Amino acid sequence: MDSAAAVLRKTPLNAVHRASGAKMVDFGGWDMPVQYTGILDEHATVRNNVGLFDVSHMGEIEVRGPQALALVNWVSCNDAAKLQIGQAHYSGLILEGGGFVDDILVHKFADDHFFLCVNASNQDKDFAHIVEQNLFDATVENIGPTLSQIAVQGPRAVETLQKLTATALAPIKYYWFTTGEVSGVPATIARTGYTGEDGFEIYVPNSEAPRLWNELLAAGEEFGIKPAGLGARNTLRLEAAMALYGHEINDELNPLEAGLSWIVKLNKGEFLGKAKLEEIKAAGLKRKLCGFKMMGRGIGRDGYEIQVDGAKAGWVTSGGPGPTVNMNIGMCYLPVEKANTGQPIQVMIRNQAVDAEVIATPFYKRAK
Numbered sequence: 540m541d542s543a544a545a546v547l548r549k550t551p552l553n554a555v556h557r558a559s560g561a562k563m564v565d566f567g568g569w570d571m572p573v574q575y576t577g578i579l580d581e582h583a584t585v586r587n588n589v590g591l592f593d594v595s596h597m598g599e600i601e602v603r604g605p606q607a608l609a610l611v612n613w614v615s616c617n618d619a620a621k622l623q624i625g626q627a628h629y630s631g632l633i634l635e636g637g638g639f640v641d642d643i644l645v646h647k648f649a650d651d652h653f654f655l656c657v658n659a660s661n662q663d664k665d666f667a668h669i670v671e672q673n674l675f676d677a678t679v680e681n682i683g684p685t686l687s688q689i690a691v692q693g694p695r696a697v698e699t700l701q702k703l704t705a706t707a708l709a710p711i712k713y714y715w716f717t718t719g720e721v722s723g724v725p726a727t728i729a730r731t732g733y734t735g736e737d738g739f740e741i742y743v744p745n746s747e748a749p750r751l752w753n754e755l756l757a758a759g760e761e762f763g764i765k766p767a768g769l770g771a772r773n774t775l776r777l778e779a780a781m782a783l784y785g786h787e788i789n790d791e792l793n794p795l796e797a798g799l800s801w802i803v804k805l806n807k808g809e810f811l812g813k814a815k816l817e818e819i820k821a822a823g824l825k826r827k828l829c830g831f832k833m834m835g836r837g838i839g840r841d842g843y844e845i846q847v848d849g850a851k852a853g854w855v856t857s858g859g860p861g862p863t864v865n866m867n868i869g870m871c872y873l874p875v876e877k878a879n880t881g882q883p884i885q886v887m888i889r890n891q892a893v894d895a896e897v898i899a900t901p902f903y904k905r906a907k
Contacts, residue, residue, distance in 0.1 A: 547569060556571075572768040584771075585693045588762050590764065603651055611653045615631060627714050630644075638812075641661040642782060687745050687748035694905075703754060716730065722754050786856045825875065828856065829897050830898050830902060858886075868898075883896055
């Protein structure tokens with residue numbers, strides 16, 4: 540076991556997690572905390588107060604140069620030309636066949652400088668893909684190994700983080716970012732997240748991450764802050780119906796059927812996969828991602844078969860308890876004609892058909 544653990548990649552906060560008694564797991568080749576006090580406790584803490592996540596395993600790629608925008612717009616489906624300096628958006632790196640290389644966050648620092656946050660397990664693949672597609676006057680650099688990323692999420696996130704920075708946080712709008720200092724550390728502060736709550740993702744040099752982590756815990760102590768692991772991160776994002784690469788999206792699933800047509804800007808000019816996506820749209824979707832709740836006992840786990848009227852119809856992409864909404868929920872792919880709210884379905888759990896029903900997503904939406 541020790542030899543297997545030795546080959547896992549570790550974030551700069553690894554020793555902090557282990558010292559605090561976190562339960563660690565192999566997550567895509569990274570030694571990561573799945574929980575500290577317990578998934579339900581951490582989930583409730585983020586929904587009601589504030590939680591702290593180590594997301595330093597995520598990748599960061601910088602695109603710079605006179606044609607940085609042209610390269611970003613060629614490899615991604617959203618229109619980065621619409622971004623203002625200091626603004627970010629959700630997008631997809633798309634293959635020629637219409638499927639996902641990855642889903643990403645694009646941040647615009649300047650007309651000639653874009654910063655992409657990409658998924659941990661895909662960062663090397665994403666970097667190689669962008670480099671391969673770089674027929675532009677632009678440079679592509681994988682800066683992920685130099686940066687740590689800490690997410691402060693929950694309704695008390697602003698009050699917690701504000702104690703450590705002179706940067707006014709309240710004026711930063713959702714999906715905007717700024718540069719400044721957090722506890723004397725140069726940082727990029729982005730008002731984004733993956734929990735369905737308000738919050739920030741802070742990018743800092745690796746060497747400063749452990750001190751900053753502990754100072755954030757101290758700053759949020761009066762608000763009941765707790766560190767949260769991958770378990771709560773997953774239940775939180777599931778309630779918010781946010782896609783997870785390898786589940787709702789992959790290289791064989793396209794953004795139109797994944798309910799992400801809003802990130803596909805077919806009128807922005809040429810981009811990789813555009814022709815295929817236009818073809819798919821013109822032909823009409825065959826399947827569609829939708830949400831469901833369990834009516835019978837049990838949880839619809841990833842990969843479980845979905846039946847309609849006793850016949851195989853689709854599969855579960857993600858499923859689990861929804862602690863805030865107090866029901867067992869999930870997302871699945873179904874034929875378009877069966878993907879309507881109220882549609883009775885059955886989830887095959889250990890060869891038993893368990894009743895469920897298609898419902899609208901997101902399952903949880905925070906009050907404004």
